[in-house]
Amino acid sequence: MLTLHRARLLHTGTGAGTGTVEDGAVLVDGATVTAIGPFDELAGGPARIREWPGLLVPGLLNRHAAWLLETAYHPDPREERGDRPLLPDGDLTDEQRGGSARRGLQRLLAHGTTALAGPLHRTPVRTAVTRSGLRHLPGPDTGPGPLDPLDPRAGGTLEAALHRPLTVGGAADFAVFAAGTAEELAGGGTRCLATVLDGRLLYRSR
Template sequence: MLTLHRARLVLADPTAPPLVDGAVLVAGATVAEIGPFSELAGRPARVREWDGVLVPGLVNRHGRWLLECAYHPDPREESGDQPLAPPDELTDERWGGSARRGLQRMLAFGATAVTGPFDRPSVRTAATRSGLHVLPGDGTPGALDPLDGRPLGTAVHRALTAGGAADFAVFDARTLEDVERGAGCLATVLGGRLLHRRR
């Protein structure tokens, strides 16, 4: 099935200007076409309209530290949703639960890739099952937000191209500058699947 994602601005490649009223046509897990909505409309596709800026998926460069050195509390613990110092004696099962919550929170910031490698088996399993791409990294401490003060171009995992992976995020923004200033993520699509949608 085809899905056409329309957005106020579509930035397929950080080195090129964005498309105004652009769209990304997704076929399965890949990008079929990118272009102005007026040219891609009318295809036999489900249309998702996003009032924001669509950009390639981002990479969280602090994944190893966030998932293996920090604890992501369960909402029932009423400890917030930010990473904390891990409680003493976390079992492998609790590390796995923490990693799953951390990965979901990364998706909510537009991440489609995360740095590893992961030594804990339960964390490695959670990362594999999440679908996020695992890249080599150095494990430095950092935030859940892949941008966290970085320019957008330095946080992009890879450009969106026809025939490439349908990995992208949509931000509640009017401009690329709004995205860099911390606009909230409306949706994250990974391998053509909508894995995060802000409620």
């Protein structure tokens, strides 16, 4: 099915200025981007249209995967311990670790993350990542650091947080944020409205 994602501002991550389109759109066929450009140029075909009020950018890369999913614990909402990653009180069973990882992955999606980096050794965690569809990349884990480990933009630039640019023929991995400019996304904190991975809407803000 063809889907045309329209956003007030589109930032493809392909370069300053040239990669930004006002009232832009991304045409998606299944899991693949088939066209990028102004909405007026892409509209009028048979595609279903999704309209987003903010800024559409490529999916983000979180470099704290090992700490977030194998060291930290993501509480179940029924525990009433908040939704931030915590250090576990003791050893976790495989079932508890798998549940924690699944909740952590959902919270990563809620921050615009479509890819993770860092070594993953625990079987229930690797299984949860595979089933989530998020892309797992090799590379060192940078640890949690002093800033928000769930937000890839925390303390840095947007360009450094992007997994890869949005390109025609590439994977339909992107996120939409409640921001008016790309500069507003730098450093984190701006609310994620939606995350799309392989053309699938996996997170939408309520």
